[in-house]
Amino acid sequence: MRQIDADFLELPLRQLADAALQRARDLGAEHADFRLERVRAETLSLYDARLEGATDADDLGYAVRVVKAGTWGFAAGIHLTPEAAARVAEQAVRVAEVSAPINREPIELAPEPVHAEAVWVSAYDVDPFEVPSADKVALLADWSAGLLKGADHVSARLLQVKEQKFYADTAGTVTTQQRVRVHPKLNAMKAGESGFDDMSTIAPPVGRGYEYLTGTGWDWQGELARLPELLAEKLAAPSVEAGDYDLVIDPSNLWLTIHESIGHATELDRALGYEAAYAGTSFATFDQLGELVYGSPLMNVTGDRTVTHGLATVGYDDEGVRGQSFDIVKDGILVGYQLDRRMALMKGFGRSNGCAFADSPGHMPIQRMANVSLQAAPDGPGTDELIAGVERGIYIVGDKSWSIDMQRYNFQFTGQRAYRISHGKLAGQVRDFAYQATTTDFWQSMEAVGGPGTYVLGGAFNCGKGQPGQVAPVSHGCPSALFRGVRILNTVQEGGK
Numbered sequence: 001m002r003q004i005d006a007d008f009l010e011l012p013l014r015q016l017a018d019a020a021l022q023r024a025r026d027l028g029a030e031h032a033d034f035r036l037e038r039v040r041a042e043t044l045s046l047y048d049a050r051l052e053g054a055t056d057a058d059d060l061g062y063a064v065r066v067v068k069a070g071t072w073g074f075a076a077g078i079h080l081t082p083e084a085a086a087r088v089a090e091q092a093v094r095v096a097e098v099s100a101p102i103n104r105e106p107i108e109l110a111p112e113p114v115h116a117e118a119v120w121v122s123a124y125d126v127d128p129f130e131v132p133s134a135d136k137v138a139l140l141a142d143w144s145a146g147l148l149k150g151a152d153h154v155s156a157r158l159l160q161v162k163e164q165k166f167y168a169d170t171a172g173t174v175t176t177q178q179r180v181r182v183h184p185k186l187n188a189m190k191a192g193e194s195g196f197d198d199m200s201t202i203a204p205p206v207g208r209g210y211e212y213l214t215g216t217g218w219d220w221q222g223e224l225a226r227l228p229e230l231l232a233e234k235l236a237a238p239s240v241e242a243g244d245y246d247l248v249i250d251p252s253n254l255w256l257t258i259h260e261s262i263g264h265a266t267e268l269d270r271a272l273g274y275e276a277a278y279a280g281t282s283f284a285t286f287d288q289l290g291e292l293v294y295g296s297p298l299m300n301v302t303g304d305r306t307v308t309h310g311l312a313t314v315g316y317d318d319e320g321v322r323g324q325s326f327d328i329v330k331d332g333i334l335v336g337y338q339l340d341r342r343m344a345l346m347k348g349f350g351r352s353n354g355c356a357f358a359d360s361p362g363h364m365p366i367q368r369m370a371n372v373s374l375q376a377a378p379d380g381p382g383t384d385e386l387i388a389g390v391e392r393g394i395y396i397v398g399d400k401s402w403s404i405d406m407q408r409y410n411f412q413f414t415g416q417r418a419y420r421i422s423h424g425k426l427a428g429q430v431r432d433f434a435y436q437a438t439t440t441d442f443w444q445s446m447e448a449v450g451g452p453g454t455y456v457l458g459g460a461f462n463c464g465k466g467q468p469g470q471v472a473p474v475s476h477g478c479p480s481a482l483f484r485g486v487r488i489l490n491t492v493q494e495g496g497k
Helices: 013-026 082-102 133-148 210-214 220-236 251-263 341-346 383-388 439-444 491-495
Strands: 031-047 050-068 071-077 118-121 153-169 174-192 195-200 243-249 301-304 325-330 371-374 392-397 402-404 410-413 417-422 425-430 433-438 446-449 456-465 470-478 481-490
Touching (some): 013 153, 071 082, 133 153, 133 210, 174 210, 195 220, 220 425, 251 410, 251 456, 371 456, 383 425, 433 439, 481 491
Parallel strands (some): 118 174, 243 392, 371 470
Antiparallel strands (some): 050 071, 243 481, 301 371, 392 417, 410 433, 456 470
C-alpha cells in the first residue's frame, strides 16, 4: 500500500497548525481550522506524435479559516514558520471582525466526531510523478503514431495530479492525506467527402496512478485499434432524422448528464440560492425534499466520497468530515442533498456528509460535489439486451458538447458517436445529433437500467464552481440505461434555422 511521501511529512505541519490555531483561540475565535496542502500537476500535450507542450506546477501553502462572532474569516500564506502562521491566523480573525457588522446570518457548523491523527492515501500503484516524463511522452507518441495510420491528425494529452493535505482544527481533528489522479486522452481527426470530424477515446479519468496507462483498468490497445475505423464510419454516416426516439445511453455519455442534471442540481447551497452567479441555482429546491419525483422508480442515485478510484474520493473533506456514502434519489424520489457543515446544521441534517473542498491553499473550502452515481440493477440486463428491446432508437456512446439552463432543468447533450437502432439491432452510425429534454422528463422516461457488468465510473478533472472560481475532480458511475421517447435534434438543421 502506498504511503504519504516523506518529503511532505518532513514539513513543519504540526508546528504551523499549533501556532495558527492557538493564535486564533487567543483572539477569541469560536472555531478555527488550518489546512496546509501541496498540489502538483503535470500536463503533457502532443500533436501528431510530437511533444507540443509540457507544464509541471507545484503549489504549496496553507490557509486558516475561523469563525468569530458568528462570521467567517479566512487568510492564506506561504511562509513555513510558526510566526508566519500565527500572523495568518491574525489576518483571518481580523477579516471576521471587519465583516461581522454586516453579517446577518451567524455561522454555525454541524458537529463532527474528532478524528485524531487520521491518515488516508488513495488507491494507486505507481506514482505518475516517479515515471520519467520522457517515458510518458514516448508512450503517448507511440499511441498517436498508431492512430495516424487511419487519421489525418492526432492530439494526445495526459493530465496528472498529486494532492497532499494536512488539516487540523480547534476541536482536535488532525488528518493527513494524499491522493493521485490521471487523465489520458487522445483525439483523432479526419477529413472526408462530407467534411471533417473527430473522435476521442472514451477512457475516463480515474483516481489511479500510472498503472492505468499500462493496462490496469482499461483496454487502451483495444480502444485505440478500433478508433480509426469508427471515425471513418462516422464520416460516412448520414445525418440523423429529427424526432422522438428510444435511447440506449452508454455510461461514457450518461455520466455527464448525471453531472449536470443531478450532481449540480442537488448541491444544497445551489438549491437554496447561495450559489447562483456561477452556472445558476437549481429547480430541485429544498421544499421538494422527499416529494419531488426526480425520475422513474428504477432511479437510485448516491453521493459517495468513498468509492475506490473515484476522483472525489477522500478520507476526510476540507472541514475534517469523514468521507461517506449517502442517498440522493431513492426509487425516483429526491431524498437528500450534498452538504457541508454549515448547510447541514442550517437545514436540520445534523451532520455534514463531507462535501467541502478547496482546490488550492489560497482558496476557502466551498460545498463541492461527491461522486454522484446512478446505481445499476443487481440483476439488470446487458447493453445488448437493452438494445434488443428497442424497435426505433439511438444508441449513444461518449461525451462531447452539452448545454443546460441556470436551474439545471432544460438541457441538450451530444456524444462521440450514435448508432441507429432498428428492430433491436444496431444499423450504423448517424451524425449531427443531440438529445433534448427537461431533467424530470428525461429521468422519468428511464425504463430500464443495466446490470453491474455495464457499470463504468466516468468523470472529469475540471468541474467549476464559486467566485473566485475553483475546479474540482469528480466521478460519476452509471450503467447503460434505456429511455423511452426522447427528443433527438438534427444539430445542422436546427442550427441553420
